Amino acid sequence: MHAAKPEPAQPFLPFARPTIDETMVAALADTLRSLWITSGPQVLAFERALSEYHDGRPARVFSSATGALEVALLTIGVGPGDEVIMPAQTFFSCANAIARTGARPVFVDVDPATRNMDLSAAAAAITARTRALMPTHFAGLPLDMDALYALARARGLRVIEDAALAIGSRWKGRRIGSFGDIASFSFHPNKNITTIEGGALVFADEAEARRAEQYRFHGIARLPDGTRDVVVLGGKYNLPDVNARLGLLQLARLEEFIARRRHLVARYFGRLQTDPPCELPARGDDGHSWNFFAPLLPLDRLAWTRKQVMDALAARGIGTGVSYEAVHLTTQYRALGHREGDFPHAERIARETLTLPLFPTMQDADVDRVCDALRAVLHEARG
Numbered sequence: 001m002h003a004a005k006p007e008p009a010q011p012f013l014p015f016a017r018p019t020i021d022e023t024m025v026a027a028l029a030d031t032l033r034s035l036w037i038t039s040g041p042q043v044l045a046f047e048r049a050l051s052e053y054h055d056g057r058p059a060r061v062f063s064s065a066t067g068a069l070e071v072a073l074l075t076i077g078v079g080p081g082d083e084v085i086m087p088a089q090t091f092f093s094c095a096n097a098i099a100r101t102g103a104r105p106v107f108v109d110v111d112p113a114t115r116n117m118d119l120s121a122a123a124a125a126i127t128a129r130t131r132a133l134m135p136t137h138f139a140g141l142p143l144d145m146d147a148l149y150a151l152a153r154a155r156g157l158r159v160i161e162d163a164a165l166a167i168g169s170r171w172k173g174r175r176i177g178s179f180g181d182i183a184s185f186s187f188h189p190n191k192n193i194t195t196i197e198g199g200a201l202v203f204a205d206e207a208e209a210r211r212a213e214q215y216r217f218h219g220i221a222r223l224p225d226g227t228r229d230v231v232v233l234g235g236k237y238n239l240p241d242v243n244a245r246l247g248l249l250q251l252a253r254l255e256e257f258i259a260r261r262r263h264l265v266a267r268y269f270g271r272l273q274t275d276p277p278c279e280l281p282a283r284g285d286d287g288h289s290w291n292f293f294a295p296l297l298p299l300d301r302l303a304w305t306r307k308q309v310m311d312a313l314a315a316r317g318i319g320t321g322v323s324y325e326a327v328h329l330t331t332q333y334r335a336l337g338h339r340e341g342d343f344p345h346a347e348r349i350a351r352e353t354l355t356l357p358l359f360p361t362m363q364d365a366d367v368d369r370v371c372d373a374l375r376a377v378l379h380e381a382r383g
């Protein structure tokens with residue numbers, strides 16, 4: 001008798017992967033050959049395209065969204081003695097950007113269904129020192145923008161929307177960033193479009209965009225006599241032209257990328273059945289751009305840890321991620337006095353979340369493979 005023929009090894013499926021086509025590769029080579037490689041004409045063209053995409057609002061690009069958030073805070077005058085309210089369940093860079101200005105990040109819990117900042121908790125956290133609200137559109141699902149801006153207006157607060165995961169997302173048909181106060185986008189390779197590294201701010205006000213430009217580049221202002229002055233404590237956060245050229249071509253494909261993400265997520269919703277069941281993310285409406293898809297694992301009913309589940313999936317060639325750890329429980333922010341139990345929803349999501357593969361070049365059969373693998377692994381993990 002013959003032994004069963006071993007299955008051919010399947011290629012490794014990462015949880016995120018950028019889409020880079022040959023047109024993009026050729027355009028980058030062209031930009032290099034032009035010898036104008038740092039910020040120049042491509043940056044201006046990318047900023048014009050981003051502005052057009054957001055209903056004509058002023059846009060400025062940066063070397064990362066983390067840098068963009070820091071510049072946004074400095075631009076609106078946040079500094080020592082101020083407080084900025086943000087969710088406890090988001091990426092670390094939000095808290096770091098606030099703290100690096102000398103202000104204090106004030107964490108609040110998230111809504112367990114949407115995983116977005118709980119706006120009643122945010123309202124309760126406002127003090128005389130609060131300057132701004134800095135919520136994240138989690139995984140690309142927009143916050144309730146009516147409620148967010150009603151709160152900000154009622155309490156006289158600025159809003160910096162961390163839209164790192166949400167370029168192309170819509171609220172009641174309008175693109176995130178095309179209305180509201182300041183929106184910050186990321187072009188890291190795991191996001192909806194990429195410039196390798198990079199980010200952008202979209203403003204309501206051109207004068208504020210010009211101030212942000214100064215913080216972006218050494219605090220420099222040009223004088224009529226052709227020399228330069230330093231007028232604010234700026235940094236160096238400009239985006240090179242090579243990256244901006246890629247951004248232009250990526251932006252041209254964004255709607256197509258998002259359509260593909262939505263299609264793949266619909267397939268996950270149709271096929272991801274496990275025993276015990278996972279808690280699936282909120283579906284939102286068709287304004288969700290689905291930067292990532294992260295069910296919560298039924299760890300209470302498993303004999304295995306999340307790490308064991310991740311390792312078992314990796315052994316089957318499937319990459320997974322954790323989006324995200326609870327920010328207030330990191331060493332840096334425990335030092336503000338935080339501990340377990342402060343924000344129960346954020347902590348439960350941080351404990352149970354598992355980011356599954358999702359990117360535009362993924363095939364339908366890849367979704368089926370992930371669903372089958374997770375079903376088998378969780379069956380085994382019941383112990």
Ligand SMILES: *Cc1c(COP(=O)(O)O)cnc(C)c1O
Pocket residue numbers: 064065066067090091093094136162164165185186187188197198199
């Ligand atoms: C990726 C990310 C950022 C930071 O973006 P970078 O461009 O990597 O600096 C900020 N917030 C959230 C929610 C993110 O996912």
